[in-house]
Amino acid sequence: xxxxxxxxxxxxxxxxxxxxxxxxxxxxxxxxxxxxxxxxxxxxxxxxxxxxxxxxxxxxxxxxxxxxxxxxxxxxxxxxxxxxxxxxxxxxxxxxxxxxxxxxxxxxxxxxxxxxxxxxxxxxxxxxxxxxxxxxxxxxxxxxxxxxxxxxxxxxxxxxxxxxxxxxxxxxxxxxxxxxxxxxxxxxxxxxxxxxxxxxxxxxxxxxxxxxxxxxxxxxxxxxxxxxxxxxxxxxxxxxxxxxxxxxxxxxxxxxxxxxxxxxxxxxxxxxxxxxxxxxxxxxxxxxxxx
Numbered sequence: 001x002x003x004x005x006x007x008x009x010x011x012x013x014x015x016x017x018x019x020x021x022x023x024x025x026x027x028x029x030x031x032x033x034x035x036x037x038x039x040x041x042x043x044x045x046x047x048x049x050x051x052x053x054x055x056x057x058x059x060x061x062x063x064x065x066x067x068x069x070x071x072x073x074x075x076x077x078x079x080x081x082x083x084x085x086x087x088x089x090x091x092x093x094x095x096x097x098x099x100x101x102x103x104x105x106x107x108x109x110x111x112x113x114x115x116x117x118x119x120x121x122x123x124x125x126x127x128x129x130x131x132x133x134x135x136x137x138x139x140x141x142x143x144x145x146x147x148x149x150x151x152x153x154x155x156x157x158x159x160x161x162x163x164x165x166x167x168x169x170x171x172x173x174x175x176x177x178x179x180x181x182x183x184x185x186x187x188x189x190x191x192x193x194x195x196x197x198x199x200x201x202x203x204x205x206x207x208x209x210x211x212x213x214x215x216x217x218x219x220x221x222x223x224x225x226x227x228x229x230x231x232x233x234x235x236x237x238x239x240x241x242x243x244x245x246x247x248x249x250x251x252x253x254x255x256x257x258x259x260x261x262x263x264x265x266x267x268x269x270x271x272x273x274x275x276x277x278x279x280x281x282x283x284x285x286x287x288x289x290x291x
Contacts, residue, residue: 007025147286
């Protein structure tokens with residue numbers, strides 16, 4: 001397991017913020033640092049959100065960090081800004097809030113940056129061991145990993161990608177860059193020796209391109225549910241690729257209430273549904289259900 005501490009990204013913060021964060025530099029279970037103009041610094045430690053009192057974040061603090069994550073060349077990050085986040089070396093991601101500049105109904109830039117959320121990368125190797133033992137040691141199949149927000153779906157998906165990707169040809173459709181955490185073309189996370197990463201591709205397009213070009217045994221994709229996802233995933237099955245996907249749902253009933261996912265369940269794309277929950281920051285496999 002790779003642990004990351006605040007000290008590994010401290011240079012992205014101005015002097016005043018660094019002083020406030022100093023007591024937390026060696027803490028290994030911090031997953032988020034939030035700077036909001038005019039408010040206290042907020043941290044997420046384990047499963048708790050806390051505010052650090054005694055200091056109010058200034059406009060200058062936010063501007064300093066914003067310029068630092070853009071390598072002091074904001075215009076060269078226009079695409080990332082339109083998507084609302086920037087990926088840093090080491091796989092860390094910074095979500096960005098501000099005033100949207102839109103064109104034809106789409107965000108193409110941000111002005112007046114008011115908030116930054118540093119999401120600290122922290123691979124948790126081994127969290128998919130039980131799934132590998134209980135399911136993939138017996139058969140090659142598709143599964144859907146479900147659960148409430150912040151229960152660890154993406155973390156488990158990443159570790160499963162690493163383990164299956166060391167044995168099979170895997171195509172990872174990493175639309176939001178959260179799984180491989182590609183930085184300048186290089187994955188910052190371990191995602192398997194035989195894994196090909198489609199970084200930033202829309203899910204449906206990435207799935208179809210992977211099928212045409214990479215002949216994958218498995219396709220990994222995060223957070224499915226749209227019409228495009230349904231069509232692409234349904235097509236992939238006829239080409240022999242198994243799908244490993246995640247979805248927001250806390251029960252079989254709530255999962256089946258999502259129209260496109262319910263249609264996929266009926267087609268036999270997925271053999272099992274794996275439900276997760278988080279207990280005091282620990283990822284628990286709550287239930288494995290046959291489809």
